[in-house]
Amino acid sequence: MTGGSAVAALEIAVTSPAGARTALAHGADRVELCTALELGGLTPSAAVVEAAAAVGPPVHALVRCRPGDFVYDAEEIALMVAEVRSVVASGAAGVVVGALTAGGTLDTDAVARLADAAHDGGRPVDVTLHRAVDQSADPVATAALLLPLGVTRVLSSGGAATAAEGSATLTAMVAAAPGLEVMAGGGVRVTDIPALVGAGVAAVHLSAKHRAEPRRTGIWTPLGAAGTTADEDTHFVTDPALVAAARRALDVRAASLPGRAR
Incomplete structure (x- = not known):
């Protein structure tokens, strides 16, 4: 798949039904x-999943019970199994999961349990391994383990700080796991997209976000950590211009491929 032999998909990380609507539009x-995108993302509530799914785009729900590393104890894994079933019952078309051992290898038992839970509802559900892969000791070897566990996609920066820096490893992951969809994610800028598609990935993932404008008026009292300003005490929202720019970059790349059109 190197050289961008297929038209890559565009996935946008969102935190609300409004974000899903903007991304789709x-x-x-x-x-x-x-x-909690600022924490790397945590499991959304069943109500948020249901409302986002009603907007229209396929919704892949992140299932991550806490921030921090991806090494989970038995109680945390059981909780995430229950969360997988909950988000699928609420209308998610896919789940995004992952777990590592303390030694930095894929926790195959935990990942298999999470994937199995996604299919308990009896309908097709995509299963993506999230960027736990980038904290594994060997992202390429980890990718090669996924299909037999019921995982159909991996989101990765190639083990680097950004997907652009890890593009060679992404290409190696594509080669090591035929049939697995490799999706580039992690610090992706619109200008990176053509090169990432050229590296052979099947999809690109970006948050395409900016800080929301504060809605408050009048006196503002800081809460939490000292030094937080009124402008920082807000949340991230999906930026329509960034989503549209990413779409254009993919379409331009697709148009340059012989016999390809979106």
Whole structure:
């Protein structure tokens, strides 16, 4: 798949039904839905999943019970199994999961349990391994383990700080796991998209976000950490211009491929 032999999909990370609506309206093929994007993303509530799914785009819900590393104990894994069933019952078309051992290898038992839970509802559900892969000791070897576990996609920066820096490893992951969809994610800028598609990935993932304008008026009292300003005490929202720019970058790349059109 090197050289961009297929038209890549566009996935946008969103935190709300409004974000899903913006992403769909400006060209996203699907969304990854989470909460607490500033913490790397946590499991959204069943109500948020249901409302986002009603907007229209395929919703892939992140299932991550806490921030921090991806090494989970038995109680946390059981909780995430229950969360997988909950988000699927609420209308998610896919789940985004992952777990590692303390030694940095894929926790195959935990990942298999999470994937199995996604299919308990009896309908097709995509299963993506999230960026736990980038904290594994060997992202390429980890990718090669996924299909037999019921995982159909991996989101990765190639083990680097950004997907652009890890593009060579992404290409190696594509080669090591035929049939697995490799999706580039992690610090993706619109200008990176052509090169990432050229590296052979099947999809690109970006948050395409900006800080929301504060809604408050009048006196503002800081809460939490000292030094937080009124402008920082807000949340991230999906930026329509960034989504549209990413869509254009993918379409331009697709148009340059012989016999390809979106």
